[in-house]
Amino acid sequence: MVKSVAERIVGLVLIISVIRETHCQSGDPPSELDLIKSQLKMLTNQTARLQTEIQSKNDLTQFLQTDVQRLKSSLNAEQQKNADLERRLVVLESSLKSNQATFSETFSTLNSTRETVTSLEKELRQTRDDVHMTSQWIQTFNATCMNNFQNVTGKGQDARVHFSYRSRHISLPANPTKPLIFASLISKSGSDYNTNTGIFTAPYSGVYLFAVTIAAESTDYFNCYILINDRNYLVEVSAYSMYSSASTVVLSEVKAGDQISVGQCSGPGQIGSYKSSFSGFLLYTN
Structure with a gap:
C-alpha cells in the first residue's frame, strides 16, 4: 500500500x-x-x-x-x-x-x-x-526306696545298690553303638556305674528299678532305649519338641554281671545339658 x-x-x-x-x-x-x-x-x-x-x-x-x-x-x-x-x-x-x-x-x-x-x-x-x-x-523316689530297702530285702548293708547321675553335655545324633554318658553324680552306693562308659553292671541278681529322664534343646526329635547287655530293649524314651522332656521308669529282673545302659539313640535332636538323668537301684535279690 x-x-x-x-x-x-x-x-x-x-x-x-x-x-x-x-x-x-x-x-x-x-x-x-x-x-x-x-x-x-x-x-x-x-x-x-x-x-x-x-x-x-x-x-x-x-x-x-x-x-x-x-x-x-x-x-x-x-x-x-x-x-x-x-x-x-x-x-x-x-x-x-x-x-x-x-x-x-x-x-x-x-x-x-x-x-x-x-x-x-x-x-x-x-x-x-x-x-x-x-x-x-526322682531324688525323693530314690530316697524313699532306699529307706525301705532294708525292710524289704533283709540283706543288710552289702545288698544296698543304687546310682543316680545326670548328663553334662550330650549332642545328637550320637553314635548308636555307644551308650550315653551320664557323668555328673547325684547319688550312689558303690562303683557299679562307670562314668567313662555309661554302663551299670549289676552286682547281684534280682529285680531292679531303672529311671531315665531325657530333656530336649532342639525342635527335632530323638529316641533312646534302656538296654540290657547292649541288645535287649527294655523301654523306649523319646522327646519330640524344643525344651520338652520325657521320663520313663521300668522294673526288670537282672542277673549278676548284666550291663544296663541308655543307648541306641537316633534322630537329629540334641539332648539338654544337665537336664537328663539315669538312675537305678536294687529292689530285692533273688
Whole structure:
C-alpha cells in the first residue's frame, strides 16, 4: 500500500513539473502549481516518515518474532523437563508404595517373631519347672526306696545298690553303638556305674528299678532305649519338641554281671545339658 502511494506521488510530481514548464513558457504565474507542489512535497515527506516508521515496526516485528521463537524453544525445554520430572515422580511413588509394603510385611513378621519368642519363653519356663519337679521326684523316689530297702530285702548293708547321675553335655545324633554318658553324680552306693562308659553292671541278681529322664534343646526329635547287655530293649524314651522332656521308669529282673545302659539313640535332636538323668537301684535279690 505504501509503495502504491509513493508511485502516485511520483506521478503527480512529474505532472506538476510538466505543467510548470508550460506555464513558465506562457508567462503565467504558478501560484496554484506552487501550492500543489508544496502539498506534494509535504506528502512526500510524510510518506518518507511513514516508510521509516514501517521499517522500524518491521524491525521490531522481526525482533519480537525472534524473541517469541526463543520463548517457544525455552517453553519446549521446560515442558520436557516437566515431563521428565513427572516420570521420575511416578517411579518414586511406585518405589514408595513398594517400600511401604515391605515395611508393613517386615513389621508384621517382627510382631509374629515377638509372639513366637514370648511363647517359647513361656514354654521354656514351664519345661524348666517340669524338669526340676521330675528331678526332685526322682531324688525323693530314690530316697524313699532306699529307706525301705532294708525292710524289704533283709540283706543288710552289702545288698544296698543304687546310682543316680545326670548328663553334662550330650549332642545328637550320637553314635548308636555307644551308650550315653551320664557323668555328673547325684547319688550312689558303690562303683557299679562307670562314668567313662555309661554302663551299670549289676552286682547281684534280682529285680531292679531303672529311671531315665531325657530333656530336649532342639525342635527335632530323638529316641533312646534302656538296654540290657547292649541288645535287649527294655523301654523306649523319646522327646519330640524344643525344651520338652520325657521320663520313663521300668522294673526288670537282672542277673549278676548284666550291663544296663541308655543307648541306641537316633534322630537329629540334641539332648539338654544337665537336664537328663539315669538312675537305678536294687529292689530285692533273688
